[in-house]
Structures are given as structure tokens and as C-alpha cells.
Amino acid sequence: MNTEGNKKDINVEAKTINEIQSESILPSGRYGPLVARIPVIISQSKVHISINTEISLDDSAVDIRNFKRSVHLNQCSLLDMGDKRHGKVYLSGYIDESIEYTAFQSIDDKSSTKLCFKTVKIPFDFAAKIEYCTRPSLLISNKFISVSLSSSLNQSSTKECLLCQLDEADIYEADIIKKSMFSKDSNTFDTITEYLVLYITFTILQWQQVSIPRGLPYNSP
Incomplete structure (x- = not known):
């Protein structure tokens, strides 16, 4: 694709940001013993999911x-199995994928290439056994409890007040196969098959009342 004739000089404004010195401030607060209502980590887990998908x-x-890919969660549920150490989580979401590719175009009997974009959502879901680092409270055994996916830690109106946070997501390409389903031109393709491996790290939290014992002041030796 010839873009030499379309290039233009563009002037932009720029400025240098000076680094300044910061002053440390010791946080102040009440010392224990006291009872606080805080988000407690119930479990932190990492899973990997194998995904293959065909895109036209x-x-x-x-x-x-x-x-360009980004990972989003859209549903989470927690099943307490009556085991003090383990539960089962159900998670579903999707990979938001944007594909940038070049395609032939013909203008006035002259062949050239154009830049095209395709955006797709690749769904995934799974169930996994998780290990509790802190047992959740107020759960009913053998019943799925809905877990909020809010990125904020605002307290829920339900008693369980469970939250799921997506901590990290990594996507690795195992293989990409290009093939032509409709075009007879062997130099082009209109369908790709992707084999992806998705690694997800997530945290389940719950708002709980926690007793904080008497301790030393902050930053004491």
C-alpha cells in the first residue's frame, strides 16, 4: 500500500515534566483491640484454559x-461444598480480540492493498476447585452463591458480600492456521483458526468483621 504521497509534517506541542521530591507521611489511625469490617481474601487461584476458535x-x-486482545469476566459463582478447606468456583468471560490485516482491493483496474479490522468476542467458561486461605462465612453448603465482579470494593447489599477480582491474564498463541474457505486465490485466506492458552489469576474476597488485636504502633522497631 503506497502511502508516501499522503505523508504530512505535523507539529505537536510537547513539554518536559520535572521530577519533584516527595515527603513521606506516616498514616495515623486507631490501635487495637478493635473490630473492623474489611475485604478478606478467601482464595487466590491461577488457572489455564485451552481455547480454539474459528474466525471468518x-x-x-x-x-x-x-x-490486540483483552480479557473480561462476566459471571462468577461460588459453591461451598461443606469442606472447610475447599470450594468450587464457576467463572465465565470472553477475550475481546481485534484483528488488523491487509486485503487486496481493485481501484480503476489497479490492484493495491487496504487495511482492515475485525473485532470478535471469544467466550470461555470453566469450573475449578479452589483452596480457601480463609473460609467464607454465611454460606449455604451445596448451593451456588453469586459473586460480584465489580472492580470496586463497595460493600454489597447481600449478607455474603463476595467479590471476584481479575488480577492477571496472559494469552499465549499455540498456533494460528490460515485457510481459504470461499476464495480460490491460493495467496489469500478468509478464515483463521486460533489455538490459544489463557492463564488467569483471580481473587475471591468477602467483606467480614475482623477482630484486630492490640499491636505496636506503625513502623515501630
């Missing part, structure tokens, strides 16, 4: 330029 492109592609 809107134009016959010549080459894949770039992939």
Missing part, C-alpha cells in the same frame, strides 16, 4: 498485521 474475516486477507 470480512475480506480475503493477504497478511495478518496485528492482534
Whole structure:
């Protein structure tokens, strides 16, 4: 794709940001013993999911330029199995994927390439046994409890007040297969099959009342 004739010089404004010195401030607060209502970590877990998906492109592609992917969760539930150490979590979500690719175009009987984009949502879901680092309270055994996916730690109106946070998500490409389902041109492709491995680290939290014992002042030797 010839873009030399479209290049223009653009002037932008820029400024240097000076680094300044910060002053440490010791936090102040009440010392124990006291009772506080705080988000307590119930479990931290890491899972890996194998995903394969077939994606049809809107134009016959010549080459894949770039992939941009982000991971989102849309549902979480916790099943307490009556075991003091373990529970079962159900999670579902999707990979938001943007594909940047080049395709042939013909203008006035002249062949050139154009830049195209395709955005898809690749769903996934799984159930996994998790280990409690702190046993959740107020759960009913053998019953799924809905878990909030809010990124904030605002207290829920339900007694359980459970939260799920997506801590980290890494996506690895195992393989990408390009093939042509509709075009007869062997130099182009219109369908790609992706084999991905998704690693997710997540934390289950619960608002609980915690007794904080008497302790030393902050930063004491």
C-alpha cells in the first residue's frame, strides 16, 4: 500500500515534566483491640484454559498485521461444598480480540492493498476447585452463591458480600492456521483458526468483621 504521497509534517506541542521530591507521611489511625469490617481474601487461584476458535474475516486477507486482545469476566459463582478447606468456583468471560490485516482491493483496474479490522468476542467458561486461605462465612453448603465482579470494593447489599477480582491474564498463541474457505486465490485466506492458552489469576474476597488485636504502633522497631 503506497502511502508516501499522503505523508504530512505535523507539529505537536510537547513539554518536559520535572521530577519533584516527595515527603513521606506516616498514616495515623486507631490501635487495637478493635473490630473492623474489611475485604478478606478467601482464595487466590491461577488457572489455564485451552481455547480454539474459528474466525471468518470480512475480506480475503493477504497478511495478518496485528492482534490486540483483552480479557473480561462476566459471571462468577461460588459453591461451598461443606469442606472447610475447599470450594468450587464457576467463572465465565470472553477475550475481546481485534484483528488488523491487509486485503487486496481493485481501484480503476489497479490492484493495491487496504487495511482492515475485525473485532470478535471469544467466550470461555470453566469450573475449578479452589483452596480457601480463609473460609467464607454465611454460606449455604451445596448451593451456588453469586459473586460480584465489580472492580470496586463497595460493600454489597447481600449478607455474603463476595467479590471476584481479575488480577492477571496472559494469552499465549499455540498456533494460528490460515485457510481459504470461499476464495480460490491460493495467496489469500478468509478464515483463521486460533489455538490459544489463557492463564488467569483471580481473587475471591468477602467483606467480614475482623477482630484486630492490640499491636505496636506503625513502623515501630
